[in-house]
Amino acid sequence: MGHNTAVRWGAAIAGATLVAVLVAGCTTPPVSTPTPTATASGDGPQSDIVAGVVESYIAEHHLAAVIVQVQVGDDLISSQAFGESLPGMPATTDMNFRNGAIAFAYIGTLLMLFVDDGTVTLDDPIVEWMPDLPLADQVTLRMLAQQTSGYPDFETDPVFQAAYIGDPFRDFSYEERIDYAFTRPQIFEPGTGWSYAHTNFAILGEILAKIGGKPLDELLQERVLDPIGLPNTISHFDGFVPNPVLHSLEAERRTFFNIDPSQPFAEESTFWSTTWGTPVGANRPRPSPT
Numbered sequence: 659m660g661h662n663t664a665v666r667w668g669a670a671i672a673g674a675t676l677v678a679v680l681v682a683g684c685t686t687p688p689v690s691t692p693t694p695t696a697t698a699s700g701d702g703p704q705s706d707i708v709a710g711v712v713e714s715y716i717a718e719h720h721l722a723a724v725i726v727q728v729q730v731g732d733d734l735i736s737s738q739a740f741g742e743s744l745p746g747m748p749a750t751t752d753m754n755f756r757n758g759a760i761a762f763a764y765i766g767t768l769l770m771l772f773v774d775d776g777t778v779t780l781d782d783p784i785v786e787w788m789p790d791l792p793l794a795d796q797v798t799l800r801m802l803a804q805q806t807s808g809y810p811d812f813e814t815d816p817v818f819q820a821a822y823i824g825d826p827f828r829d830f831s832y833e834e835r836i837d838y839a840f841t842r843p844q845i846f847e848p849g850t851g852w853s854y855a856h857t858n859f860a861i862l863g864e865i866l867a868k869i870g871g872k873p874l875d876e877l878l879q880e881r882v883l884d885p886i887g888l889p890n891t892i893s894h895f896d897g898f899v900p901n902p903v904l905h906s907l908e909a910e911r912r913t914f915f916n917i918d919p920s921q922p923f924a925e926e927s928t929f930w931s932t933t934w935g936t937p938v939g940a941n942r943p944r945p946s947p948t
Contacts (some may be wrong), residue, residue: 660887693871704728705736712740723749723904744904753904756932757891761940762859764882766803768866771881778869779872787865792840802862808846813935814838823914826930827897832938835860855933863937874939904928 697719708728716724719901722872723741727734772778780800792809812818813882818838821828841859847855863874870877883891908927917923 666826667890667906683818697883700910705738708736709738709740712738716740722907723755725749725751725755727751727871743903747905749904750902753902754900755904755906756899756941758932763937764878765803765859765863765866765940767882767939768870768877769799769803770865772869786862788861791861793838794849798848799862799865799921801848802858802865804852805854806849806852807855807858808844808848808851808853808854810839810842810845811853811859812836812860813856814841814930817841817844818934822934824913826927828934830930830934830943832860834866836933860937863940866937867939874937876939893917899928 685732704775705728708726712724712726715721721741723739724734724741725739728736735789737751739751739753743749769778769780773780778799781798781805782801783795784791784797784802785794791797793807797807797809810900815838818830818835822830824837835857839855845851865876866877870881872879873882879892883889905926905928907924908930909923909925911925912919912923915923935941
């Protein structure tokens with residue numbers, strides 16, 4: 659389940675690293691393959707290669723718009739926008755969007771910074787910070803980060819799903835998500851298996867804030883985002899996205915509205931809340947690059 663169809667992905671292209679891609683999805687195939695509407699920089703053979711890869715992806719997945727940036731070190735190879743944010747509104751490279759699940763990489767980086775400076779070890783049990791959680795004396799920081807805690811995923815809980823689908827603008831607190839998660843039993847003994855659970859990241863985010871003695875969004879900004887040159891990646895605790903916005907469409911609630919699968923359907927999902935998926939303080943739209 660996702661708040662929209664935005665995705666990020668990486669690939670090596672002609673010696674360059676694709677560092678940022680956002681796709682605004684459309685549930686019905688576009689009339690024609692979107693073409694670049696703005697190229698901020700990087701005209702040339704490598705930029706053409708990037709455009710070819712993106713255009714193929716757009717055609718395969720029936721996407722409405724894509725923003726792509728390719729960079730080698732500090733050298734910007736290509737920055738392009740494809741398609742339309744809304745009908746008649748071309749996508750541009752300065753449009754803002756959420757960065758989605760890449761926020762989990764920020765969480766892992768912050769954890770490892772605390773490990774590197776000797777504040778914690780990966781094998782510290784979480785009972786020190788979360789004594790009331792099930793099996794807290796057995797679950798470690800490593801298990802949360804590696805998805806081996808055995809904790810159930812609140813995102814797959816039917817009651818949670820019904821609440822989310824019924825109101826996608828709703829902001830879910832950490833406590834609400836934990837309550838949804840632990841209405842169901844442990845999946846396996848800690849450290850004995852692997853199962854992806856948003857619950858792990860939600861808990862880890864709360865623990866990192868306790869370890870750092872600051873709200874998670876401040877810690878991420880100071881220790882992760884600013885040092886790697888992302889000063890304009892900012893945190894919001896609701897569905898806000900700064901203008902100009904790359905809009906998203908979604909068909910996720912087709913069943914909720916009892917719309918026949920044969921009928922075209924998409925609804926505006928740009929400002930749906932994403933607080934259900936990421937740790938409190940890691941819910942970040944990505945403003946345009948500087």
